[in-house]
Amino acid sequence: MVFPLCFALFVVGLYCVLAKRNTVKIVIGLAVMEYATNLFFILLGYRKQPRLADVQAPIRVSVANLDDFFFKAVDPLPQALVLTSIVIGVGVTALALALCIRLYQRYGTFDIDEMRRLKG
Amino acid sequence: MGIEIIMTVIMGFTLLGAVIAVEIKNLLSAVIALGTVGMGVSIAFLFLMAPDLAIVQIAVEALLLIFLIRATLKPDIRATHAHIHPVGLGLVVLLCLGLIVFGFFAFQPLEFGKPVxxxxxxxxxxxxxxxxxxxxxxxxxxxxxxxxxxxxxxxxxxxxxxxxxxxxxxxxxxxxxxxxxxxx
Structure with a gap:
């Protein structure tokens, strides 16, 4: 049930991007889609244990008992890639917002249809 | 309490925040609701044993909120029509409902908690x-x-x-x- 919920979050963002006319709302939809994708990758890398406290973050706290760590730690690779993805996402969102602010200064509105009409 | 229950609760909260962020009229309220989505995702990262990601997510979320509030804090923002043309809106809603049904069945065989x-x-x-x-x-x-x-x-x-x-x-x-x- 966890993966369909994550996908539902993605679809909410997609709906926002497709159906809204306000440019800031479109940027919000992009951000929601980005969150859903990042969360999906981390959900894929989770390793379940019988007890919740037995799951380990991929951080070696002791040099000994390698096997214990190897069988209890969650997958470190999606975490490393998503760390990159989060930072890139904020850069992309900031650039999109800069475009929104510029368009507002130029046309005095956030509405994409009105912008098209004003442009003629 | 199992991790599935915790994740379902957190993602229900996140989904609620996302729907509010998408549908609310006031832009500043939408931005704050988006902030709750980011914080919910950060808590989910903590429960999924990804502490580095939780820290980065909170820092990035604060930065993004500052940008978004800067973009929406205008004294003279006029209300815009919320949606696109009705026919297009109907098509988009149909597409999204279809995608949700598709996702419900497509992600069923994927077992949570067993990574590759x-x-x-x-x-x-x-x-x-x-x-x-x-x-x-x-x-x-x-x-x-x-x-x-x-x-x-x-x-x-x-x-x-x-x-x-x-x-x-x-x-x-x-x-x-x-x-x-x-x-x-």
Missing amino acids: MAQRSEIPSSHYLREGLRETGAANIVTAVILDYRGYDTLGEATVIFTAVIGALTVLRAKAHRKKGGPK
Whole structure:
């Protein structure tokens, strides 16, 4: 049930991007889609244990008992890639917002249809 | 309490925040609701044993909220029509409902809590977990991956961030398009 919920979050963002006319709302939809994708990758890398406290973050706290760590730690690779993805996402969102602010200064509105009409 | 219940509660909260952020009229309220989505995702990262990601997510979320509030804090924002043309809106709603049904069935066979790493032992994740401390000297395997095994990836990330910042500064520059001899 966890993966369909994550996908539902993605679809909410997609709906926002497709159906809204306000440019800031479109940027919000992009951000929601980005969150859903990042969360999906981390959900894929989770390793379940019988007890919740037995799951380990991929951080070696002791040099000994390698096997214990190897069988209890969650997958470190999606975490490393998503760390990159989060930072890139904020850069992309900031650039999109800069475009929104510029368009507002130029046309005095956030509405994409009105912008098209004003442009003629 | 199982991890599935915790994740379902957190993601229900996140989904609620996302729907409010999408549907509310006031832009500032939408931005605050988006902030709750980011914080919910950060808490989910904590429960999924990804503390580095939770820290980065909170820091990035604060930064993004500042940008978004800067973009929406205008005294003279007029209300816009919320949606696109009715026919297009109907098509989009149909598409999204279809996608949700598709996702419900498509993600059923995917079992939560069993990563590929646990089923096959020769993939890179297993190697990182087993040899990461010995080969790189970093106790945190995530740090070992981003700064050592996949350092070029991080270099590319820095390039993308640099490009995005340069682009944003160029777009927001006060004196735009004024060359010598050009139109005043």
